[in-house]
Amino acid sequence: MKRSRLVAFLVVTAFSSFNVAAQEPPLIRFGRGFAAEEQVWLMSARPDLTPNQGKKYQLKQILFQANPERFQAFLAGELDGGTAPGLAVIFARAQGVDMKIVASICLEAAGKEWFSTTYMVKDDGPVRSAADLKGGTVGVVGIKTATDLWARAGLLNAGVVPDKDTKIFPMGFPGMGDAVRTGKINAGTFVEPFYSAEVARGGLRKLFTAVEAVGYDHELLDIWFGGKFLKTQPEAVRAFLADYVAVTKYYLANTAQAKRDLHKAGFVRTPLEIYLKNADWKRDPNARIDVASLDRLSKFMLEKLQWLEKPVTVGEMIDQGYLPR
Amino acid sequence: MLLVLLVWELLWIRGLPAYVLGPVEILKDFSIALGSEELYSHIGASLMRSLPGFAIGTLLGIAAGLAAGIARGFDRMLSPVIFLTYPVPKIVMLPLFMLWFGIGDFSKILIIALACFYPTFINAYYGAKSTPAILVWSGLNMGAGRWRIFSRVVVPSALPLIFAGMRVSLALSFIVMFAAEMINARSGLGYLIRAAENGLRFDLMYVSLLSIAILGYAGDRLLRLARGRALAWQEQGA
């Protein structure tokens, strides 16, 4: 009599706990960065724009200073997905990390309407062109990140050998402007919103941009997810991306309002007036990925930078199947 | 000491580069910071890492050191490993620990524990080894069991060295905590000083510096106090 009661009790508890688990939408632990990811941040700043959030998935965004930490956190099992430069994901994939690019955030594109990450030097300093950086230092955000790649590309274009002739120095975005002004580094990497803030302060001059350094428009930031998470929670990812595309469209149509919301929610520290006037990166309203550009970048990483040991098939690293049709 | 401060303040009045602040200025900024909550949260975060790390590392170090000091088999196995890895800066394992144990506090506590283990191990080891044999013999003569000899003879005679080791470990715990936070953290005094460095907030830099100086000094004093009471039968030289 007692034993069957115990069994019944256990069965009921187990069943109800299953029920509870089924009702809790899966949590997406998402690693975000400092700049250019407006649509992603908006998903947390304006949950009213994301109908699936709270129902089909929950979102927890964790801030990272630079890419390497994001990937390390993923390897340590602390993230399910995040933002990253597409080329960094290719690099990580080549090292054996199990992740896939599923959507685009923004691109580096030439043209007056779009912003491209800019490398700046002191206005009254001796550096007039990239060739003058010989014997100096360039500040980038992290090792093996996009900013690292562009810096090297820009140096190679001018015939300067990175690491040997010019040192690459990792540091955070917020400190770049002052580091250049005080002579700590000779050139720094500037993205919005820091770019406009520094230009407003004055004293810095543009050296080259990311697009100029690489020579063609290319994917800047993309959304990635771990391979395992994609297999176990495909519906959550789809719901997440459906909301993401909706928010992207909202952002492109109501940029000023979106920026105000982001500023209020604390995602951006730059003063609002400057932030509103910023030029923006190119963003695809459907979050489609420019695969060809990533392919070219991977060849560049292989041949000119020796970051990859053997060629990679970029197509395998991208899966646009989770985006809404 | 006072002379140095006086000279420093005079130089400051004369005019120093922007990144060097005078003592009065620093004290002013510090008292402002004491009023705000931010400083306390950073100090708390730092202590939450260094104290558990110190405790774990020191306890393990003392235990293992004493054990190796009295048991030859244990000694032969463990000591070479410890002495071999002594000159390696334990902080280099931080990236690996972060990969294994996550980017949170746990990996930092482990690194601090690892670093603190060494000085206490070495000192406990030598402390146990240098127990005057005659005391051990008298104990054995009077019929004391092994455990009693250990706790009543070996440990007390090793205590002075153990405390010396703990002193080094305490200073080390602050250093490693600070370094780990400077390398990779979102809170704590090491993080504060880097964030201040980035934003050219020299006032915050010096506040962080002063905070850790005070923590280090206070900790050392506390330890000296504890040593004084524990070693009441010994005169102090150092």
Next chain:
Amino acid sequence: MRRLAPFALIGALLLGWEIAARSGLWSPLLFPSLMRIGYEFGLFVSRTDRLIEAWVSLHRALGGFALAAVVGVVVGMVMGRSALVAGLLDPLFSGTYAVPKLALFPIFIFVFGIGSLSKVALVFLECLYPIVIITCHGARSVNRVLIWSAQNTGASRTEILRRVVLPATAPFIFAGFRVALPVALIVVIMTEMVSSADGLGYQVIYAMSSLKTDRMLAVVVAIALLGWLLDKALAMLRDRLVYWEKLETYYV
């Protein structure tokens, strides 16, 4: 069997590592096998540009250490023999002993720039303390009888200093050196991990950011090897200069 005992623990640990690494439970990025680490280590020591990184770290450490050695010995000896100087400097040293001087590093970067000088300055500062404190202790405890006999035979003050005090203090000086040398290496690596674009500490961070855990551990092995070699070199030097007293233990 007894001789093998020290290797027993190390061997067991290494074997355990290799088994865990190959078991497939963890990705090789988390737990690289010893063979990969060994391979990367071989690559490391065979490439000149990598060895240059090692040299960068080494010369920073040795530079700061040498400076601290010279200044430290002088200051320590003077403090040991002169009550006035001791009274002045002792509170300074004992007061700031527990302060992590690493906290000064960001300020040093502003003063000396992000290159080697800021790191050498910090090494100098950190190494100074043990050398001064231990040398001072040694200079103080020179056997009075030796000094009196020297005075008796009509030696001048400088001669006493040079031929009695200095050799008597020498074992202590080297004890101070033995403590300070690992500190020099540790400080260099730490500062390079915090903020640098070259050196072995930077190589650790670089390898980690490139997700090459095997290379990172290979660099760690290289650093360990360097530390061990430096210690052995110092011990050899000491045995030649302080030939009348053989080294037995060292005091931390």
